[in-house]
Amino acid sequence: MEYSAVPLARLIEHFQRMPGIGAKTAQRMAFYVLSLPKDEARSFAEAITDAAEKIHRCGVCCNFTDQEICPICQSPARSRKTVCVVENVEALMAMEKTNEYKGTYHVLHGVISPLDEVGPEDITVKELLSRVSADGVQEVIMATGSNVEGELTAMYISKLLKPLGIKVTRLAYGLPVGSDLQYADSVTLTRALMGRQEL
Amino acid sequence: MEYSAVPLARLIEHFQRMPGIGAKTAQRMAFYVLSLPKDEARSFAEAITDAAEKIHRCGVCCNFTDQEICPICQSPARSRKTVCVVENVEALMAMEKTNEYKGTYHVLHGVISPLDEVGPEDITVKELLSRVSADGVQEVIMATGSNVEGELTAMYISKLLKPLGIKVTRLAYGLPVGSDLQYADSVTLTRALMGRQEL
Numbered sequence: 001m002e003y004s005a006v007p008l009a010r011l012i013e014h015f016q017r018m019p020g021i022g023a024k025t026a027q028r029m030a031f032y033v034l035s036l037p038k039d040e041a042r043s044f045a046e047a048i049t050d051a052a053e054k055i056h057r058c059g060v061c062c063n064f065t066d067q068e069i070c071p072i073c074q075s076p077a078r079s080r081k082t083v084c085v086v087e088n089v090e091a092l093m094a095m096e097k098t099n100e101y102k103g104t105y106h107v108l109h110g111v112i113s114p115l116d117e118v119g120p121e122d123i124t125v126k127e128l129l130s131r132v133s134a135d136g137v138q139e140v141i142m143a144t145g146s147n148v149e150g151e152l153t154a155m156y157i158s159k160l161l162k163p164l165g166i167k168v169t170r171l172a173y174g175l176p177v178g179s180d181l182q183y184a185d186s187v188t189l190t191r192a193l194m195g196r197q198e199l
Numbered sequence: 200m201e202y203s204a205v206p207l208a209r210l211i212e213h214f215q216r217m218p219g220i221g222a223k224t225a226q227r228m229a230f231y232v233l234s235l236p237k238d239e240a241r242s243f244a245e246a247i248t249d250a251a252e253k254i255h256r257c258g259v260c261c262n263f264t265d266q267e268i269c270p271i272c273q274s275p276a277r278s279r280k281t282v283c284v285v286e287n288v289e290a291l292m293a294m295e296k297t298n299e300y301k302g303t304y305h306v307l308h309g310v311i312s313p314l315d316e317v318g319p320e321d322i323t324v325k326e327l328l329s330r331v332s333a334d335g336v337q338e339v340i341m342a343t344g345s346n347v348e349g350e351l352t353a354m355y356i357s358k359l360l361k362p363l364g365i366k367v368t369r370l371a372y373g374l375p376v377g378s379d380l381q382y383a384d385s386v387t388l389t390r391a392l393m394g395r396q397e398l
Contacts, residue, residue: 003292004257005265011250014243018231020224031288032217033250034263041251044213045244051210051232052240058203064233066204089230093202 062107081138111149139167261306278302283340310348338366
């Protein structure tokens with residue numbers, strides 16, 4: 001498709017590089033930008049450079065923050081003795097939304113995946129290890145995904161942590177709340193059966 | 200949802216204002232920006248300000264362009280005697296994709312819609328009128344949408360143009376190519392019947 005203006009084509013191209021954004025959506029987004037008042041477009045652009053320049057990883061847990069240490073790690077209300085290990089900041093946010101977890105986090109920024117050539121050195125395993133020894137962490141909750149890579153990563157990290165005398169736990173497997181038994185896959189159902197609890 | 204960094208929250212907010220972008224997609228987009236190398240994020244931001252500042256309406260047809268006159272209006276291969284009137288630049292692009300149309304365009308940047316309080320003075324009707332008289336346009340093809348607003352706009356403009364001795368045509372109604380008769384709505388089918396052509 002030929003566009004009548006180079007800056008427009010360039011903008012569409014940038015939007016199209018985003019995950020899950022196709023040609024049509026990218027085009028619609030670019031037209032949205034053109035419809036903005038100039039100062040709002042400028043503020044949009046600034047938000048991008050600002051985020052890219054000011055946001056970095058928290059010195060403790062690798063969460064995204066614009067301070068040295070993220071608000072969760074800074075909070076006196078959060079326990080440093082319990083660390084929940086998540087794959088990415090999205091997962092951290094999902095945990096936070098439960099309003100149930102009062103410990104701190106560690107963001108791996110990836111999972112171990114031999115097929116994609118991602119090894120332990122490519123994610124923040126080293127940072128986790130140096131932190132647990134220094135901080136006197138008592139429990140590490142492995143909250144990586146329940147897929148092959150998530151399992152592998154959880155196993156790998158737990159093998160490193162257990163010799164240090166740290167309790168390593170994993171989120172429970174089972175039926176999603178509100179689901180019907182007939183639609184559950186058999187692996188999930190098997191795990192739900194194995195993990196059954198007394199009423 | 201509380202984000203651990205103000206610049207991140209601000210960026211998500213900007214993405215979320217885009218049409219069709221919900222909270223989750225906006226969040227994913229913002230994380231994509233954070234994953235970019237700094238210079239690529241800067242180039243993304245520049246693309247936004249560039250587009251907003253350099254792109255304006257073509258002095259002839261109101262298409263988006265970064266020059267005074269858009270490439271279509273400049274092209275010696277395109278006939279100035281035939282003008283296709285479209286609602287927006289997306290529609291112009293759809294027409295261009297057919298590779299069949301060799302005339303020029305006029306972009307209304309909207310449709311007349313009394314319910315939304317959009318009148319003829321809010322779209323580029325005035326520009327169209329002054330252009331057709333000056334350029335010696337022979338045919339105006341009304342290519343607004345086949346909905347109520349599109350029809351109304353086409354009727355309104357044709358009533359202004361006909362007294363000037365200009366031929367005004369409308370895109371044909373009928374079955375979409377590749378469609379089954381049983382799924383066509385009856386209004387479309389009626390129009391297809393009325394517009395039937397000899398084989």
